[in-house]
Amino acid sequence: MVVREEVSAWRPEVPGVVEVFHARFTEHAYPMHVHDSWTLLVVDDGAVRYDLDRRERGTPSGTVSLLPPQVPHNGAPATARGFRKRVLYLDAAQLDESYVGPAVDGPDLADPVLRRRVGQLHTALAHRGDELEAESRLALIRERLRDHLRPRLAVRPPRADRGVAHRLRELLDERLLQGLTLEEAAKVVHAHPAHLVRAFGAAFGIAPHQYLTARRVDRARRLLLDGQAPAQVAAAAGFHDQSHLARHFKRVVGTTPGRYARTAGTHGP
Numbered sequence: 001m002v003v004r005e006e007v008s009a010w011r012p013e014v015p016g017v018v019e020v021f022h023a024r025f026t027e028h029a030y031p032m033h034v035h036d037s038w039t040l041l042v043v044d045d046g047a048v049r050y051d052l053d054r055r056e057r058g059t060p061s062g063t064v065s066l067l068p069p070q071v072p073h074n075g076a077p078a079t080a081r082g083f084r085k086r087v088l089y090l091d092a093a094q095l096d097e098s099y100v101g102p103a104v105d106g107p108d109l110a111d112p113v114l115r116r117r118v119g120q121l122h123t124a125l126a127h128r129g130d131e132l133e134a135e136s137r138l139a140l141i142r143e144r145l146r147d148h149l150r151p152r153l154a155v156r157p158p159r160a161d162r163g164v165a166h167r168l169r170e171l172l173d174e175r176l177l178q179g180l181t182l183e184e185a186a187k188v189v190h191a192h193p194a195h196l197v198r199a200f201g202a203a204f205g206i207a208p209h210q211y212l213t214a215r216r217v218d219r220a221r222r223l224l225l226d227g228q229a230p231a232q233v234a235a236a237a238g239f240h241d242q243s244h245l246a247r248h249f250k251r252v253v254g255t256t257p258g259r260y261a262r263t264a265g266t267h268g269p
Helices: 097-105 112-125 131-155 163-174 182-189 193-204 208-225 230-236 242-253 257-264
Strands: 006-010 017-025 030-033 038-046 048-052 055-058 064-067 073-077 083-090
Touching (some): 006 257, 017 208, 030 208, 030 242, 038 048, 038 112, 112 131, 163 182, 163 193, 163 208, 182 193, 208 230, 208 242, 208 257, 230 242, 230 257, 242 257
Antiparallel strands (some): 006 017, 017 083, 030 073, 038 064, 038 083, 048 055, 048 073
16 A cells, blocks of 8 residues: 655744644655754654764654754654654744753653643644644643753753854855855855865764755745745745755655645645
């Protein structure tokens, strides 16, 4: 029996929740990418294997996975059955930046209470009029996540400043829409182009072009959920044209921009 791949996405009217994303994949493998939000993930069927900050991870049965913003990760089915997942993308401000390190060290949380609360939040987010319930459940989830992460804060040494890599990331964020060449970046950062690429990869575990594409895809997701057409979104997210957007969007998200946009109008509030 062939399992049909399914995707649905929407933005609820709940502060702190950037996007709700449900998917069933059998073959899609996410390339290395980043988000500017926290990724709160539960796998309801099958399993996912992924690399986070260059360490191999997985989604054991019954766990909740928390992937921090700006930390590269990928993802693929761990078995031939594929997987069915529910994801909440939470605004970066929902958890303090100091929790990023602890989340990298232990992203998969074996906590039945937390998992139940995440499921309840997904249910509330699917019904218009239940925003107060959703906000209340999110507050409890946020508190429980902090309880998991806070004990690890003291044991993780602070990261040293990584110089040119950080300056290049800031430059890529500033030039998200118009982009820039490697030569231009090298002149601004005052470093050799090859050294820039090596330093960025060593610091963040992702190539500069992968980082820029991932940020643009994230922006495209938000614009599509706002109701903009893919042709408009391509330019507004920094892509050359609609086909350029479609190619990279499918690689990262697992579906086309058009289908993704259509699900936003038929699922959720």
